[in-house]
Amino acid sequence: MPFTVYVLVFLGIPLYMVVHGSLTTNGGSFTFDNFKSTFTSPEYKAAFENSLVLALWTSLLGALFGVWLAAAVIAGKPGGMLRRVVSSASGVFAYFAGFPLAFVFIATLGAEGAATVLLRNLGVNLYAGNFRITSILGVGLAYVYFQIPLMVILITPALEGLRPQWQEAAQSLGATKLSYLRHVAIPVLAPSVIGATLILFGNAFSAYATALALAGSTLAIVPAQIDDAINGNVLVGQTNVGLALGVEMILVIVVVMVGYGLVQRRARRWLQ
Amino acid sequence: MIRFEGVQRHFADVSALDGLDLEIDKGELIALLGPSGCGKTTALRILGGFDRPDAGKVFVNDVDVTTLPAHKRDMGMVFQAYSLFPNMDVRTNVAFGLRMRGQDKAKRLQRADELLELVGLAQTADRYPHQLSGGQQQRVAIARALAIEPEVLLLDEPLAALDARVRLQLRAEIRSLQQRLGITTLFVTHDQSEALSIADRVGVMRSGRLEQIDTPQNVYRQPATQFVAEFVGAMNRLPGRIGDRGEVQILGHRVAVANPEGYASGGAVDALLRPESIAVVRDSAGPGEITDRTFLGSVTRLEVTLDSGQKVLVDAHGHGADSPAPGERVGLQIVAESVTVTPAADTPAEPELAIEPA
Amino acid sequence: MSTGSVGWIAADVLIDEVAPAGRAPTRRRRARPRLWRVSILLLAFIYFIGPLVSAFKYSLIQADGSYGFGNYWKIVNSSAILTALATSLEIAGIAAVVVVTLMLPTVVWVRLRRPKLTLLLEGVTLLPIVIPPVVVAAGLEQMQRSAPSWVVSLLFNHALTGLTPFYIVLAMPFTYRALDTGVRAIDLRTLVDASRSLGASWFTTMTRVILPNVQTAVLGAMFLTIALCLGEVVIANLLLYQTFPVEIIQQSLAGTAGIAVALSNLSLVFTFVLLFSLSFVGSRRSGRASRVF
Numbered sequence: 001m002p003f004t005v006y007v008l009v010f011l012g013i014p015l016y017m018v019v020h021g022s023l024t025t026n027g028g029s030f031t032f033d034n035f036k037s038t039f040t041s042p043e044y045k046a047a048f049e050n051s052l053v054l055a056l057w058t059s060l061l062g063a064l065f066g067v068w069l070a071a072a073v074i075a076g077k078p079g080g081m082l083r084r085v086v087s088s089a090s091g092v093f094a095y096f097a098g099f100p101l102a103f104v105f106i107a108t109l110g111a112e113g114a115a116t117v118l119l120r121n122l123g124v125n126l127y128a129g130n131f132r133i134t135s136i137l138g139v140g141l142a143y144v145y146f147q148i149p150l151m152v153i154l155i156t157p158a159l160e161g162l163r164p165q166w167q168e169a170a171q172s173l174g175a176t177k178l179s180y181l182r183h184v185a186i187p188v189l190a191p192s193v194i195g196a197t198l199i200l201f202g203n204a205f206s207a208y209a210t211a212l213a214l215a216g217s218t219l220a221i222v223p224a225q226i227d228d229a230i231n232g233n234v235l236v237g238q239t240n241v242g243l244a245l246g247v248e249m250i251l252v253i254v255v256v257m258v259g260y261g262l263v264q265r266r267a268r269r270w271l272q
Numbered sequence: 273m274i275r276f277e278g279v280q281r282h283f284a285d286v287s288a289l290d291g292l293d294l295e296i297d298k299g300e301l302i303a304l305l306g307p308s309g310c311g312k313t314t315a316l317r318i319l320g321g322f323d324r325p326d327a328g329k330v331f332v333n334d335v336d337v338t339t340l341p342a343h344k345r346d347m348g349m350v351f352q353a354y355s356l357f358p359n360m361d362v363r364t365n366v367a368f369g370l371r372m373r374g375q376d377k378a379k380r381l382q383r384a385d386e387l388l389e390l391v392g393l394a395q396t397a398d399r400y401p402h403q404l405s406g407g408q409q410q411r412v413a414i415a416r417a418l419a420i421e422p423e424v425l426l427l428d429e430p431l432a433a434l435d436a437r438v439r440l441q442l443r444a445e446i447r448s449l450q451q452r453l454g455i456t457t458l459f460v461t462h463d464q465s466e467a468l469s470i471a472d473r474v475g476v477m478r479s480g481r482l483e484q485i486d487t488p489q490n491v492y493r494q495p496a497t498q499f500v501a502e503f504v505g506a507m508n509r510l511p512g513r514i515g516d517r518g519e520v521q522i523l524g525h526r527v528a529v530a531n532p533e534g535y536a537s538g539g540a541v542d543a544l545l546r547p548e549s550i551a552v553v554r555d556s557a558g559p560g561e562i563t564d565r566t567f568l569g570s571v572t573r574l575e576v577t578l579d580s581g582q583k584v585l586v587d588a589h590g591h592g593a594d595s596p597a598p599g600e601r602v603g604l605q606i607v608a609e610s611v612t613v614t615p616a617a618d619t620p621a622e623p624e625l626a627i628e629p630a
Numbered sequence: 631m632s633t634g635s636v637g638w639i640a641a642d643v644l645i646d647e648v649a650p651a652g653r654a655p656t657r658r659r660r661a662r663p664r665l666w667r668v669s670i671l672l673l674a675f676i677y678f679i680g681p682l683v684s685a686f687k688y689s690l691i692q693a694d695g696s697y698g699f700g701n702y703w704k705i706v707n708s709s710a711i712l713t714a715l716a717t718s719l720e721i722a723g724i725a726a727v728v729v730v731t732l733m734l735p736t737v738v739w740v741r742l743r744r745p746k747l748t749l750l751l752e753g754v755t756l757l758p759i760v761i762p763p764v765v766v767a768a769g770l771e772q773m774q775r776s777a778p779s780w781v782v783s784l785l786f787n788h789a790l791t792g793l794t795p796f797y798i799v800l801a802m803p804f805t806y807r808a809l810d811t812g813v814r815a816i817d818l819r820t821l822v823d824a825s826r827s828l829g830a831s832w833f834t835t836m837t838r839v840i841l842p843n844v845q846t847a848v849l850g851a852m853f854l855t856i857a858l859c860l861g862e863v864v865i866a867n868l869l870l871y872q873t874f875p876v877e878i879i880q881q882s883l884a885g886t887a888g889i890a891v892a893l894s895n896l897s898l899v900f901t902f903v904l905l906f907s908l909s910f911v912g913s914r915r916s917g918r919a920s921r922v923f
Binding site: 179 | 320321322341342343344345346347348349351352353354355356357358359368369371372373402413416417420426
């Protein structure tokens with residue numbers, strides 16, 4: 001397959017360069033020191049912490065509101081306008097990570113953004129406290145903008161897979177709506193929700209474009225540290241440490257994807 | 273025991289039930305039969321509490337249950353398919369109703385095992401629904417519905433998703449289980465042979481109304497309306513004329529009329545004749561010719577085209593080889609003792625076939 | 631867009647949406663508006679539409695503080711922006727065509743001849759999701775540095791050659807999904823057998839028989855690839871190429887945030903139009919199909 005060759009060349013070679021570089025000293029000999037220094041340096045530790053925190057809360061928030069929104073939409077008419085609009089819009093919004101999103105948020109929650117000004121006129125000064133659009137919180141609010149639609153997309157099939165017969169069978173057997181939710185709907189949905197939340201987590205963890213556009217490489221998350229290390233923005237000669245960070249990022253995503261694969265298997269079996 | 277009184281249910285553009293009156297006795301199995309959209313499922317769902325009528329009332333043991341929510345009705349329901357909870361093993365599924373009734377774990381699991389024994393699936397208790405065949409799943413669904421010892425069993429096309437062999441087997445099992453337990457049952461189906469074979473009484477529905485409700489024998493032999501006649505089994509419509517003594521003359525034969533009221537002597541009518549009520553005899557000067565022959569197992573169905581152009585279906589017993597072959601000229605005899613007649617249709621009709629289930 | 635995963639899933643939605651739903655309408659009473667539904671729909675409306683309105687308003691604030699279309703005029707008149715846009719559009723166009731020519735025969739071949747390879751194909755096309763864009767960028771930077779000079783001059787001297795091959799890889803997760811969904815929806819074997827039995831070559835079969843039948847999926851794959859190329863900023867920025875999104879960021883850093891917001895609005899509208907026109911193409915096609923059959 002020419003396709004496989006293509007992937008091997010244009011993805012494999014960069015990947016090889018990263019792995020190779022991460023295991024090499026600046027002089028070119030083999031070493032584990034790059035990985036060691038990512039674990040000992042307080043900056044890198046903080047960056048990992050920030051990245052994980054950012055990914056965690058944006059994925060949980062996205063999952064919560066995403067499930068809620070999807071359920072609200074599905075409860076409506078099957079072929080209705082609401083469903084069509086939300087479904088199309090989700091496809092588009094989930095896709096709008098990156099710089100357009102960043103600037104939309106600068107225009108909204110930036111120091112002179114519309115929402116900031118509106119709230120200031122109402123007596124709430126966002127920027128009086130620690131809030132900045134370039135902070136973890138500010139960037140996270142922008143992330144949620146694509147996390148929610150992504151959750152809607154991921155979870156809608158699972159919600160639609162809940163068969164009305166299950167609820168009716170449960171009712172005929174004496175279950176109230178609440179006990180149906182507790183004993184059937186929630187357990188059946190759990191694997192799908194967990195799987196989708198994992199995808200959201202990975203998505204936010206590896207995302208950089210939005211943060212880059214909002215905060216340049218000043219926000220202390222892992223991709224920004226890689227950016228800095230490679231460009232020598234802070235310290236010269238840190239390139240290979242940056243590559244080690246990259247390898248660690250890949251490992252985190254691999255773990256997330258494996259977890260996703262595992263819960264997805266169960267979800268598919270239940271919701272076919 | 274169960275009584276529908278003038279129940280109406282209208283959806284946006286159709287009325288699914290247009291004033292349904294129906295009584296079901298204790299221990300009786302009633303089958304509601306009709307084409308899709310006739311309202312049979314709506315009737316069952318209203319009895320189960322999953323839908324509310326727009327008008328009319330439903331009584332169980334003379335208690336008005338019209339507005340009682342489903343989970344308080346004590347009715348076991350079996351759906352067409354896929355109703356088992358996928359996250360529970362078979363035993364837990366069957367025990368679910370008892371769990372909702374607060375029975376303690378050991379007791380309800382033991383009861384679940386008994387019921388699985390009853391439907392012959394004791395060995396699958398630890399499996400999950402997706403590991404079972406369609407027929408097994410439906411058996412578990414029946415066990416689950418029976419576990420709560422419901423007053424009424426509701427079966428919504430429970431066999432429709434199964435393949436033919438399993439369907440026949442499970443049909444017999446449901447009937448024998450129902451008779452053994454003496455449980456009042458409403459069975460909804462679009463398959464006429466299923467309804468006729470399983471029910472104490474069959475209710476034929478059309479456009480939200482009950483056309484006829486009677487024993488399977490009577491529904492088949494003495495269909496009350498033309499719709500029932502044509503929906504239940506294959507039916508020939510043959511033009512005839514009422515004779516002096518109230519008999520009908522068809523194809524040169526005189527046969528007694530099962531429903532003579534209201535038909536004047538000399539009037540043109542259509543006689544409704546089942547394929548098995550007609551016989552063919554080889555006759556080179558006969559009025560018709562065999563135009564098709566289909567071997568159906570115990571009978572062979574012949575299509576005879578009369579010289580008038582009308583087609584008549586005839587069931588010949590025995591093997592296909594004994595009956596006349598396509599191209600042979602035949603005469604027709606009527607072997608029924610009496611026939612049902614309806615006012616003559618304007619156009620000479622083709623023999624109308626019931627909608628056979630796919 | 632931040633990672634491949636978003637687009638990979640979005641591709642699915644866009645394509646699935648196009649296929650007519652075969653689900654029978656469930657019989658239920660008209661849903662009454664309930665608090666839990668209304669509240670989330672309202673919240674979602676404010677959260678999703680509010681920023682878009684803000685962005686539009688913001689982009690109308692001109693350098694002197696008055697309202698007007700000044701920022702938009704500046705864009706049209708800026709040669710730097712237009713050059714960057716041209717570069718990005720070139721990359722997008724080439725990537726869209728290459729990705730389809732590369733993927734469609736592969737998907738068809740695997741479905742037809744080597745169904746067992748489906749799993750491998752799915753795995754390979756998932757790789758770009760596992761590897762964050764910033765890591766790909768880091769690897770490319772390494773390549774630039776250590777590769778022989780002929781590779782550097784062949785690949786990295788121009789944005790077109792330096793980015794396109796890698797954007798194609800990044801686009802794979804969702805072009806694969808889009809095309810696979812499309813090919814699954816047609817009776818591929820019958821079409822191919824019929825075409826071959828009538829004497830058509832493989833090339834003709836591919837271009838005259840299969841391609842028209844998976845037109846919607848192909849357009850979907852191309853549109854998503856284009857949107858990715860117009861939005862990708864991490865790799866381009868790290869490798870110092872002047873593409874459209876990089877230009878926007880630089881505008882913003884240069885203190886002309888109004889222009890940057892105006893530019894991102896234009897880019898949003900463009901992608902909206904691109905993706906919505908896809909669902910339009912899809913519904914028109916399926917409408918025609920249902921009339922024929």
